[in-house]
Amino acid sequence: MRTWGGRRAALVGVCGLVLMTAACGSSGGGGSSGSANENASRGGTLNMLGAGDVDYMDPNISYYSVGYLALRLWSRQLFTFPAVSGQTTTAVPDLATQVPTTGNGGISKDGMTYTITIRQGAMWNTTPARQVTAADVVRGVKRTCNPAQPFGGTPDFATLIQGYQTFCDGFAKVAQTPSAIAGYIDKTPLPGVVAQGDTTVVFHLNHPATYFVDMLTLPAFSPAPVEVLKYLPASQALGQHEVSDGPYQVTTWTPTKEIVFTRNAAWKASTDPIRKAYVDKVVVNETVSQDSIQQQLQTGTASADMGFDQAPPPSQLPGLIAKKDKNLNLGETASSNPYLVFNTVSPNNRGALGDVRVRQALEYALNRSDMDQVLGGQTVNPPLTHILPPDISGSTDFNLYPTDQAKAKQMLAAAGYPHGMTLKFLYRNASEGSSKVFQTVQQQLSNIGVKVVGVPSPDADFYTKYLQVPSAARSGVWDLSLAGWGADWYGDAALSFFAPLFSGPPSYPPLGSNYGFYDSPKTNQLIQQASTATDQSKSGALWNQADHQVMQDAAIFPITNPQQASYHASQVHNAIYIPAFQNFDPANVWLSPGTNGG
């Protein structure tokens, strides 16, 4: 798990962009999904408007939610999240026939072997159409660490899947040509992922991992047909010649301009419990500005149905929320963004922030609801009082530090700071959200005699010159700062919070994202136990303990679990928001008859 940092920084960067405007998400109308699907009308063209492209048109490599959004239409996974309100973070079988459990024999007693069977009748759109096989799954997993363009999230499972690390180390030395890559994939076995017969694939793990099924929802684990080996992974050429097993296929892809999806004749609705595929065609226009997209979606032209990579402009969010627009959705992100980091290694104020009593005093002094309010209100920014957002297994609602400034003052005095102290707050001054939280914290802490001075930073320097530079923290350039975090997958995903943020030295920057250098043996042990537990309820309880422990140690001050805003035109029905791709599920919407052209 050595490269958490780089990957997470990218992810946080995306969320941070949202934060710099009004808020990460918004509130208001609630879902518009109410339309009864019995009346669902089939056909028409779904027009999605965007300002940018997918990261990669390659399921095994794509790592951003906009890439996942497009994959939903033409690529299937073993497990995925259904477009069913209230269950959008619960993994269900997609290509797999069932969710493996120890009860049904899918998971071995020791929790280290997963046996998964692929549905009969799930076909590739090759000529002639061909069954999706276990060998395709093995090929897909192997492709994730190809030397040309590896998948960014491999550290999530590099040491989990047997032999994966060794396989990848060898792969890294292979020439970056399609034939060399194909050769290595064909000849080199991956002991942790094995095809048993045509449609049964077996995963061998190094340790039990209750989160494994949820992790398999990552498109990186999608099957890959042999045809893709003709092209370099993640290349444009491949993207224009992809083989599809979903309801649609990529008909044309003009990078950064347009993607056209049309129906895949080889796909059978009976083999796909997830995708209803109401519309005949999906056209993504990638050349529209954020403001224009919103305007077109609101005026209700037939050529504008939903957004692609753009959320409603933050400037318009307050208005949309205020008038309770029913086409606006605020969805879960399963993230903690922003949260306040305490620099536990800061030498300032005689190392005050290294003292847990001081950090606890600050936790008591800070008023979360005021911060959530200035970030856009609790509809968009529901308070988060602990590490794990509510949609992550192991999360329970608790608050160790209800705001109590009198108590905070006492604790500070008891810790040896009766006259307060001065703290340096590092924040991105171009980010409205960061700036607002900074100013709010400044006012709140002034009440207990703690003076907060701002250390404004340009966006570009924030991570590269400050947070990811250990010496900046150790020399006391900052005492307080803001960061954000989101899970890679949903459901059983606590590991993807604790390992990179709170696991002691392995999580320190620049590799990890433990910017405050928090290190607690108790927490480290709990993380170790939870991540290797055999039983979901057991691991859930352990993650919950870890959550309590980190909050007990006051490593960070969580602020909110922000909601993601999405907007669709009035003619769009059954728009179900899926956290994994932070948008409505395009494979399950249908259009009002008469306005489905364009």
Next chain:
Amino acid sequence: MTIRVREAPDRRVEPPAPDVVGRGPWELAWRRLRADKVAMGSLVVIVLMVLVAVFAPVFAHVTGHPPNMQYHREGLTPDGLPRPPNSTFVLGTDDLGRDILVRIAYGARISLGVGVLATMLTVVVGVVLGLLAGFLRGVVDLVIARLIDVVLSIPFLLVAIALVSVSGPGLTITILVIGMFSWASMARIVRGQVLFLREREFVEAARSLGASDLRIMFVDVLPNVLAPVIVYTTLLIPVVIIVQATLSFLGLGLPAPAADWGGMISEAQNYYTVAWWFVLFPSLALLITTIAFNLLGDGVRDAVDPRIGRLVRPR
């Protein structure tokens, strides 16, 4: 023609004038300015704005709202939206629940302060360099004239943004950056005037009295370039105020939570659909102040010296 000479010595005293103290050029200009209703109206507005800036703490005291105090209950909706003007917050609140009226008053300090300080810097540097170049000519002139050309050819706002982002935002750097780029136009104007003035006989007269170059430059020449300098200065102040507001608007102004108009307008951008007062009042303050300075500048120009009507406007 006949000249009658050797008459009785003529020591006749001229008929006494009504005033003993002569009406100097400045006084005449002031009289003309006083007759200019638009300019006087603008002057009143500016004086009021200065009073607002000076007595900003009075606004805080009377309303009971310190400029940086956030009112999360009375000043913000539960969704964190600003509150419209009401009896508690006369001009409404901003996105952190602060009193816009009080912040505009404190913002006036920064806008006017930067306007005046940066303009003063510009004037001092521009006038001194313009004087030296025009009066001393030669190598000094060559170097300064080149420098003027170079500075005038630099795209000011871009470089200002770059400099401020490198150095980090702050009041001093804003003033320095503005001064660094605005002096050139001033120097060019002064130099042109001095080139013409240095050939005037009163300069020669001063030299024949034994005056040094320095004395001639500052005692004899300088007062004669003050008219265009004053006009240019009055017109420069609003430009500087706008530049400062622009830098603030782009996030290069004073660090939070300082109140300044450009920063307030920048913060208000995201709320214009839901909180008109948030963007309107700081913008009005900026607009009224800059228009007042511009109108006053026009009036001063007409009053001081109608000849310099074709003077270049500050950029």
Next chain:
Amino acid sequence: MSDPLLVADHVTKTFTARRRASRGGSQVVRAVDDVSLAIEPGETLGLVGETGCGKSTLARCVARLYPLTGGTVRFDGHDISTLSGRRLRPFRREMQVIFQDPYGSLNPRRRVGSIIGDGLAIHHVADGSARREQVQHLMEVVGLNPEHYNRFPADFSGGQRQRIGIARALALRPKLIICDEPVSALDVSIQAQVINLLLDLQSDFRLTYLFITHDLSVVRHVSSRIAVMYLGRIVETGTVDELFANSRHPYTRALLSAVPPADPDAADSREPVVLPGDLPSSVNPPSGCPFHPRCPRRQADCELAMPPLDPVYDDGPDHLTACLHPLRAGEDLSGATSDGAA
């Protein structure tokens, strides 16, 4: 006779005029060409000549407002031709200039009191109320109302302004005042007043004047000696009476013929001589005698040799003429002799 107060010795001043039309080519203007003259203490030397002949340039050279191209200027026995800045300052006190243009020579942005007291301030002669007193006294002396101390030049008429200029020149009690056409810009009715003032001041303050004018009727009344200038050179010098009675140079004679007689009733009413042609350019001066193209008496040798400034005929050492064929006493420019002496 005492030592001269001011001696100009072979003073030359050239200007390099750049013409825009001829790119790169620069023309040398010899505005003052090898001029030597001396001014005795207490006397008034009148310097006359047509417009553009170099009178002002010569004045500025001796006042050290211009650097010299050649020659020396001695003041009170000291060579001041190469002094500058601080070392020149003591001599500046002794030698003042009254300028031609009463508008251009007074700083419009300074009050009259400050203009008149400028020299007192520069040389730290008097400060504060002492300076004010002195200035007001000076104003009285030159016939200005001392209460107008705080006014600006624009409040005064041309004659009054020239009085301001005179007061300024007088403030440092100089020995020599160079008057560069002090009245030519004034109304005729005012001219006499100013000239009389200058004469009174001369006797009151024992002043020496270099009095520049192109108006001979003025020079006749103020000067004890006259120097006539033509195209940057002195062509004739002598006492007023000598020159008016017995001028030798054809140019002087032509100038004088334009002057109305001092006594209108005198029978001696010569026809004014009109010189043909204009003053030649000092960029390309004529060869030989610079006056020869316009001279009614020119002969072949005039084009060849530059005549020296020397006594001619039986003139004394004070009457010098630069002419190869000078006029004799009583000889007419037309060539006729009225007194018969040939």
